[in-house]
Amino acid sequence: MKWQTVLMDLSLSTPLASRLLWLDEVGSTNSDLVARVVTEDGSLWPDFSVVATDNQVAGKGRLGRDWTAPAGASLAVSVLLRPQTPAGRPLPPESLGWFGLLAGLAMSRACNFVLPEGKKAMIKWPNDVLISGKKVCGVLSELVPTPEGIALVVGTGINIALAKDQLPVPTATSLAIEGAHTSVDELLSAYLTEFSRITKVFVSAAGNVRSSGLLEQIRDECDTIGRSVRVELPSGENPVGTAIGINEEGSLVVEMANCAEPLVVSAGDVTHLRVI
CATH class of the missing domain: 2.30.30 (SH3 type barrels.)
Incomplete structure (x- = not known):
């Protein structure tokens, strides 16, 4: 099962990012974006810049775990955030750890946008998205010191078109297995739309997850709670x-x-x- 990799149409996604760089192949979108942010002029990589691929060959998850998938069967996307309060000040350091869960919330909703009726994606604490109790997506966020201040790179890797015999572990799944039929652009645009909206709500509340209303939303959409x-x-x-x-x-x-x-x-x- 091969997902489209040639002449990628990103007409829905491109307007949603400050800058969107699509790579035909990369070791890790997180590592690539971090390197660019650290070594290149900051003005080239504004807030909500994106690096994405459907062929990540050396992806990493939490705790140094490998994350791999056949070329064209998954989507890896890393988003650069330079979050500031409405007054233009940095967010409180303790609020920065929330962005991984916020990305998981956004991706779970993007999955639900393309999943058939009767299927639902939910967050697994601290950094996964599940469908039918199986992992479809992982999230990894990294702090990046820059001359402009602390930035974050938030990476997500989602299984799109993997068949059952391609899954790395029995506890994994893919959107295709769960009955979703989508394109790179449709899924990526759904994720970027939701992640942008969520991060704007969060920073507008100066990183206060309760007053933003996002804590309640995360709790409601977290599959771990009650288990x-x-x-x-x-x-x-x-x-x-x-x-x-x-x-x-x-x-x-x-x-x-x-x-x-x-x-x-x-x-x-x-x-x-x-x-x-």
Whole structure:
């Protein structure tokens, strides 16, 4: 199953980005965009510049994990953000960690735009998008110090046209497997539209996720909340509990049996243990 890779039509997506660079092949869109932002004149890469490809050959996920897919079967897109408050000041540093979840929210909605009735994409804390409980997309955000101030590069990689025998793991899926029939431009434009809208709401609230209304939206569209989970902590511990919420710092709150206080997970990964 081959997705279109030649003479790419990006007429819907191009007007949505300050600058959109499509690459026929790249090691990593995140690494490529970071390198360009660091080494080139900042005016060449304004806020909401985009690098994208359908052939990423050395993609990376969280915790240094590899992210690979056959050429033409996936979409990797990295967005440069130079977020400022309405007063023109940098966002509070503690707010920057939210952009990964905001990108996941935007991509889940983009997926829902193209998925057939009865299918729904949702966020998995902290950085994945699931359909039918299986991973279709991962998100990786990076802080980039620049002469103009701190910038962020937010990368997403989504499985589009992979067949079942091409999936890297049994817990993965693709839009094609889930019944979606779309084009690069349709999906990319849906994502950029939603991510732009969400980031504007967030920065207009000076990075306050609660007053922006986005915390409630993330909670409502997070598939992790309400599930039994195993938490993989940096310490090597793997406690099991029930995810009951996401707090205002973006941490997952997990209720533990025989513990008076819930476990607050700010760093780590989770595995969904069962469907509720």
